[in-house]
Amino acid sequence: MELIGLLNYAVFMAIFIGIYSLLALGLNIQWGFSGLFNAGIAGFFAVGAYSSALLTAPESAVHLGGYQLPVVVGWIGAMIAAGAIAWPIGKVCLRFRSDYLAIATIGVAEIIRLVVKSEGWMTGGARGVNKIPRPFGDLSYLYSQLAYLALVFAIVLVVYWAIERQISAPWGRMMRGIRDNEDAATAMGKDIKARRLEAFIFGAAVMGLGGALFAHFNRSITPEAIDPMIATFLIWIMLILGGSGNNRGALLGVAVVWIIWSASEFVTDQLPTEYAIKAKYMRVFIIGLLLQLVLRFRPEGILPEPQGTAGSPEVKTFQKQESAAK
Amino acid sequence: MPFMEFVNFYLMPGIVLGSIYALGAVGITLVFGILRFAHLAHGDLATLGAFAALGVVTIFGVSPWVALPVAMVVCAFMAIGIDKLFYDYLSERPKIIVVMSSLGIALMLRAVVQVVWGVDTETYTRGIVRPDDYWGIRIRDREIYTIIAMFVIVGVLWAFLQKTKWGKAMRAMSDNPDLALLSGVDNRKITMLTWGIVGILCAASGFFLGINTELKPLMGWTMLLPMFAAAILGGVGRVEGAVIGGLIVGIAEETSVLFIPGEYKAAMAFAILLLILLVRPTGLLKGKVL
Numbered sequence: 383m384e385l386i387g388l389l390n391y392a393v394f395m396a397i398f399i400g401i402y403s404l405l406a407l408g409l410n411i412q413w414g415f416s417g418l419f420n421a422g423i424a425g426f427f428a429v430g431a432y433s434s435a436l437l438t439a440p441e442s443a444v445h446l447g448g449y450q451l452p453v454v455v456g457w458i459g460a461m462i463a464a465g466a467i468a469w470p471i472g473k474v475c476l477r478f479r480s481d482y483l484a485i486a487t488i489g490v491a492e493i494i495r496l497v498v499k500s501e502g503w504m505t506g507g508a509r510g511v512n513k514i515p516r517p518f519g520d521l522s523y524l525y526s527q528l529a530y531l532a533l534v535f536a537i538v539l540v541v542y543w544a545i546e547r548q549i550s551a552p553w554g555r556m557m558r559g560i561r562d563n564e565d566a567a568t569a570m571g572k573d574i575k576a577r578r579l580e581a582f583i584f585g586a587a588v589m590g591l592g593g594a595l596f597a598h599f600n601r602s603i604t605p606e607a608i609d610p611m612i613a614t615f616l617i618w619i620m621l622i623l624g625g626s627g628n629n630r631g632a633l634l635g636v637a638v639v640w641i642i643w644s645a646s647e648f649v650t651d652q653l654p655t656e657y658a659i660k661a662k663y664m665r666v667f668i669i670g671l672l673l674q675l676v677l678r679f680r681p682e683g684i685l686p687e688p689q690g691t692a693g694s695p696e697v698k699t700f701q702k703q704e705s706a707a708k
Numbered sequence: 709m710p711f712m713e714f715v716n717f718y719l720m721p722g723i724v725l726g727s728i729y730a731l732g733a734v735g736i737t738l739v740f741g742i743l744r745f746a747h748l749a750h751g752d753l754a755t756l757g758a759f760a761a762l763g764v765v766t767i768f769g770v771s772p773w774v775a776l777p778v779a780m781v782v783c784a785f786m787a788i789g790i791d792k793l794f795y796d797y798l799s800e801r802p803k804i805i806v807v808m809s810s811l812g813i814a815l816m817l818r819a820v821v822q823v824v825w826g827v828d829t830e831t832y833t834r835g836i837v838r839p840d841d842y843w844g845i846r847i848r849d850r851e852i853y854t855i856i857a858m859f860v861i862v863g864v865l866w867a868f869l870q871k872t873k874w875g876k877a878m879r880a881m882s883d884n885p886d887l888a889l890l891s892g893v894d895n896r897k898i899t900m901l902t903w904g905i906v907g908i909l910c911a912a913s914g915f916f917l918g919i920n921t922e923l924k925p926l927m928g929w930t931m932l933l934p935m936f937a938a939a940i941l942g943g944v945g946r947v948e949g950a951v952i953g954g955l956i957v958g959i960a961e962e963t964s965v966l967f968i969p970g971e972y973k974a975a976m977a978f979a980i981l982l983l984i985l986l987v988r989p990t991g992l993l994k995g996k997v998l
Contacts, residue, residue, distance in 0.1 A: 419804055421748070421811060474985050479998040480804045481746035482985060484811075485936045488748070489978035492933060500971035611929070615815055618808065660823045667819035673812035677805060678797050 386524070393527045399640050400534035401596050405617045406624070406632040407541055408588030414626040414687070415549055416581035417561035419480040423589055423617050424610040425491030428498060429467050430460035430590025431597035431607075435511040436504070438598075442513070445506035453517055457594045464590025465583040467494070472582040476575055483582075491610045498605050510604030514597055534595055541588055542629055548584075549629075557581055558627075612666065616643065619673050625683025634685055643669070716846045718963045724851045724920060726958020727858035731913035732931060733938035733950035734862055735906040741882045741945025741996060742902050745803040749790070749813040750910060750935060752821075755928030757783040757911030758918035759821050765832055772832040772919055773853075780911040787907030788900055796899075803998075814929065821925045830923040854916045861912055862951055865905065869947065874901060882945050934961065934977035941984045943995025952992060956980070 405423060412418040420426075434456035441448025451459075471490055475483040498505045505511065518529035548554055560567040560574050568574060597603040616639060624635020643665075650661035676683070732754055739747040760782040764775035790813055798806045839846040869875035880888040881898050889895055913935075917927055938957045942949025957977050964976045989997045 417804070419807060471982075474982050478985070478989065481740075481807055481998055482940075484748065484804075484807055485746055485933070486978075486981065486985075489933050489981060492930075493975050493978055496971060496975060500969065611815065615811065618811070622808070659827075663819040663822040667816050667823070670812040670816035670819065674794050674809060674816075677809050677812075678794075681801070681805070 390524060390527065393524070393531050395640070395644060397527070397531050397534055397599055399637055400531070400538050401592050401599065402617065402620065402636045402640055403538045403633050404541060404592030404595065405589050406620045406636045407538075407545055407629060408585040408592065409617055409621050410585075410626060410629055410632045411545060411581055411588065412585035413621065414628070414632065415554060415561065416557045416578055416585075417480060418476070418578060418582055418585075419484040420487045420582075420585070421484045421614060422487030422489070422491030422494075422610075424608050424613040425487070425494040426464045426467065426586045426589040427593035427596070427613065428491075428494050428608050430464045430593030431603045432498065432505055432511065432593075433463035433590070434460040434594035435514045435597045435603050439511050439514050442506070442511075444502070444509055445511055446504045447511070450515075453515060453598060456598075457591055460590040460594035461587040462590075464593070465587040468583045468586035469579070472579045476578045476582065491614065495605065495608070495610055505605075508605060510602055510607075511597075512602040514601050514603065516598050516601055519601070530599060534599075537591070537595065538633075541591070542633070545588075545629055553577075553580075615669070615673075616640075619669055619676070621683075622673060622681075623676050623683055625685040625687065627687030628683070628685045631683050631685030631687075635683065638684075639669075712844050715844075718966065719959065720845065720847055720851065722959030722962035723955060724854050724958070725962060726955035727855050728913050728916045728920070728954075729931065729934050729938050729958050730858055730951045730954025731861065731909050731916065732935035733942065733954045734865065734947050735909035735913070736935050736939040737942065737944055737946060737950040737995075738878075738902055738906055738909075740939060740998070742878060743806075743899060744998060745806045745810070746936070747810050747906075748807060748932065749810040749817060750906075751928030751930070751932035752814040752817040753783060753787060753790075753907065753910040753928070754914030754917070754931060755821055755923075755925060756786060756817050756914070757907075758914035758923050758927065759825050759830075760911070761915050761918070762825070762830055762832060762923055772915070775832075776912070776915050779915055780908045783911035783914075784904040784907035787903040787910065791899065791903045818925055818929065825923075825925070827925055832919055832923075850919050854920060857912065857916065858951070861909070862947065865909075866947055874898075878902060930974065933974070933981070934958075937977040937981040937984075940989075940995075941980055941991055943991025943993040944998065946991065946993045946995045949991055949993035949995055 405427060409420060409423060412420050436445065436447040437449050437451045437459045438453055438456040439447050440450055467490065471486050475486045499507065516526070516530065517533055518526050520526070521529060556567070556572060557577060560572060560577060564574060600607065620635040620639040621632050622635070623639060624633065625631025646665050650658055650665060653661055732750060736747060736750050739745065739750070757779045761772060761775040761779035764770065764778045765772050794809055794813060795806050798809055837848050837850065839848045869879055877888065877893045877898055878901065880891065880893055881895060885895060913931070914928055917931065934957050935954070938953035939950050940953070941956060942951070942953030957980055960980060961973050961976045964973055984991065
């Protein structure tokens with residue numbers, strides 16, 4: 383019996399790691415490869431979660447919807463919606479240094495929270511959206527969890543593969559070039575604003591997908607499910623600790639931080655109530671301190687971004703030409 | 709709607725709120741202009757200042773007005789300490805790394821407030837204060853003090869920046885840090901001085917928000933967006949611009965309820981921010997664009 387409980391817990395944790403992985407991969411596109419500071423991850427997450435929920439949920443008196451579309455359509459809708467929110471923000475803010483984007487994305491997350499809370503006809507207000515269909519939801523509890531876990535991992539793999547491909551393509555090299563030396567990239571004739579906008583929307587869409595997976599996993603989504611600052615900040619520390627600019631680092635960071643975070647929750651829950659609440663905030667303090675330490679002592683993260691161009695196609699062609707010339 | 713009603717219920721609260729935003733926005737504009745990064749922990753430093761004053765009030769039982777200078781000193785040292793402990797080590801790195809660090813500091817400061825003071829809503833004094841009537845304008849004493857204090861604090865700062873050697877050095881560093889260094893301005897000392905001033909301004913804005921409304925651990929964070937909107941609206945690096953920006957954002961928020969649902973009051977600052985970035989990124993008074 384113990385073992386089953388433990389397994390259930392492990393599967394539950396793994397699903398969350400999968401969902402957070404999508405958010406961290408999305409952030410890696412924006413920050414890791416393109417140097418865009420998104421401080422409103424929770425906002426894009428919420429947009430994805432609610433869009434997919436509303437597209438697929440059965441009809442209800444408290445919120446918009448009743449479309450009961452297939453889950454896949456919901457997920458695609460989530461990505462489109464999150465990208466559509468990112469577009470105007472990027473359009474306005476990406477002309478400037480990333481500080482402006484940071485402020486604007488904090489604002490976006492705040493506005494999305496306001497909309498979700500006050501537009502009850504659309505989102506169900508505080509009651510949220512319930513009875514969201516879940517793929518494999520008809521199976522018995524453990525099997526349904528396992529099946530969903532497999533699905534989440536498959537999606538993470540596909541997204542990981544897609545990003546890796548995109549990043550090793552000329553587009554990825556150009557993005558890193560823009561990130562590292564904007565002037566040089568401009569001189570090379572790159573349209574910096576447009577390219578950054580692409581990266582920003584791409585990343586936001588991946589975050590929206592993460593939100594959709596969360597909503598379907600929970601079968602419901604309420605405004606309380608998203609604590610904007612903590613969620614956003616956890617993703618940041620995951621990416622920075624794991625290694626920004628390195629997708630494997632991002633995934634590793636997610637696993638490490640999420641396990642520390644959950645384990646510490648486990649510890650604080652054992653404390654007497656009066657200390658438990660304070661300990662909850664101490665946890666936030668420590669995670670903030672962890673970011674400071676990583677930024678100061680190991681800014682490149684556990685798995686740094688691979689440097690140099692030894693493996694890149696141009697260098698190989700160049701070497702071939704060199705040896706041929708000799 | 710009668711004109712006096714508009715003044716009493718929308719314009720005056722707007723000016724009071726705007727004064728609070730202005731105090732914060734001046735600090736933001738100083739960091740943005742002199743140290744060249746967006747300080748995301750600004751709101752939570754203001755929260756700390758407000759709660760520090762509350763601590764003084766509850767421990768010594770003094771009037772909140774006596775507690776304000778204490779909170780200012782606490783916040784000034786806090787800001788200098790945070791810079792020495794965290795931001796200073798990142799000064800050689802891209803500025804956006806410091807922005808990220810300040811986001812972490814924001815969380816840490818808030819966690820400190822939540823651990824020390826809990827999460828309940830607090831007030832400096834109990835009881836309801838009725839507004840007095842001055843020729844038809846209904847305003848509370850504390851609201852008058854807020855507006856006056858804002859103009860006095862900013863006026864002193866403005867005179868300091870214009871007239872004194874240190875103030876001129878700060879402006880020089882804002883214009884061109886390398887050139888300032890060459891002319892013998894000690895960038896390290898100016899950075900410290902800036903953080904001290906920023907801490908004082910933070911404490912003031914947090915305190916006045918607390919005395920006019922309530923103290924909540926999230927009070928500063930919700931002020932962050934309006935304060936940034938005000939700083940950018942006024943022109944980054946321009947102290948007088950930040951005051952104008954703060955007043956505009958405050959009045960816009962309070963009068964917005966005439967046109968849009970009250971829940972979206974907080975969205976006004978965001979709308980102003982996007983609009984100004986779209987049409988005039990240098991702000992009303994020509995400021996810097998980073």
